[in-house]
Amino acid sequence: MTEQTLLRTQVDGDIATLTMDRPDKRNAVNDALIDALDAFFARPPDGVNAVILCGAGDHFCAGLDLAEHEHRAPIEGVHHSRNWHRVTELIEFGGLPVVSVLHGAVIGGGLEIATATHVRVAEAGVRFQLPEGRRGIFVGGGATVRVGRILGPDRMREMMLTGRSYGADEGLALGLAHYSVGAGEGMALARDLARKIADNAPFSNYLMINALPRVADMSRGDGLFTESLATAMAQTSDGAREGLRAFLEKRPPRFR
Numbered sequence: 001m002t003e004q005t006l007l008r009t010q011v012d013g014d015i016a017t018l019t020m021d022r023p024d025k026r027n028a029v030n031d032a033l034i035d036a037l038d039a040f041f042a043r044p045p046d047g048v049n050a051v052i053l054c055g056a057g058d059h060f061c062a063g064l065d066l067a068e069h070e071h072r073a074p075i076e077g078v079h080h081s082r083n084w085h086r087v088t089e090l091i092e093f094g095g096l097p098v099v100s101v102l103h104g105a106v107i108g109g110g111l112e113i114a115t116a117t118h119v120r121v122a123e124a125g126v127r128f129q130l131p132e133g134r135r136g137i138f139v140g141g142g143a144t145v146r147v148g149r150i151l152g153p154d155r156m157r158e159m160m161l162t163g164r165s166y167g168a169d170e171g172l173a174l175g176l177a178h179y180s181v182g183a184g185e186g187m188a189l190a191r192d193l194a195r196k197i198a199d200n201a202p203f204s205n206y207l208m209i210n211a212l213p214r215v216a217d218m219s220r221g222d223g224l225f226t227e228s229l230a231t232a233m234a235q236t237s238d239g240a241r242e243g244l245r246a247f248l249e250k251r252p253p254r255f256r
């Protein structure tokens with residue numbers, strides 16, 4: 001199967017919808033699928049300003065393809081995990097805002113991919129779970145950092161030790177999701193949110209995506225200084241000129 005068929009890409013105006021399309025395997029992520037995500041986010045089509053990421057069939061993603069997870073030497077395991085880190089960092093920090101529609105299994109590596117996206121819409125029936133303990137493995141696609149920072153290490157540890165799963169409303173309360181909607185309602189909301197985000201000034205979006213989590217990693221003083229640099233860059237950009245002019249002229253801004 002080619003990369004294109006594992007990850008279906010549909011571009012509608014300035015919004016791209018990516019569908020992980022391996023429903024017979026619950027969209028489990030094999031090397032070809034991670035390569036297809038890599039290829040899209042490394043070189044997104046020109047003119048795309050927001051992305052929607054979803055899964056075909058009844059599940060978002062059942063995580064790492066366990067059938068491909070043959071015995072590896074330790075160094076090969078490091079390379080495999082580092083590749084997931086590279087691709088999930090590209091999703092999170094590549095500069096394109098990503099809205100994910102989460103339904104069914106959002107398990108293991110599926111949750112690691114989901115937490116690299118910026119806006120997460122969870123449908124009723126979703127199942128957030130980290131079952132690595134049951135498989136004799138450990139998270140390797142960024143969960144210690146991303147899920148750990150959302151839930152806190154204490155709650156993440158309990159989640160992993162007991163293999164419990166959280167649903168949409170719990171995920172909303174805990175921060176795994178930003179919206180909880182009924183079954184089948186996620187895509188409509190995702191489109192609406194992607195439209196709003198794509199209508200923002202691109203440089204402002206870039207700063208939100210990149211500056212906020214980096215500032216959270218800094219000391220207070222470094223964070224405040226970085227904020228000043230970011231705001232000065234934004235305020236002197238074409239986007240600021242257009243955004244402020246549009247406000248004064250009582251019309252919607254046109255950034256592109």
Ligand code: 1HE
Pocket residue numbers: 024025026028029059062063064065066067081084105107108109110112131132135137138139140141
């Ligand atoms: C898979 C995978 C997979 C399904 N790798 N093949 N992730 C997990 O431990 C989750 C494993 N999957 C499940 O628990 C269940 O499949 C589901 C709850 C997601 C769905 O259940 P169900 O009853 O709808 O489907 P199923 O019958 O279990 O699976 C259908 C097929 O998908 C079946 O293949 P078939 O050839 O027998 O039809 C399954 O083998 C296949 N399948 N999930 C490979 N994950 C960067 S490190 C990340 C570490 C992790 O992600 S660990 C967590 C892995």
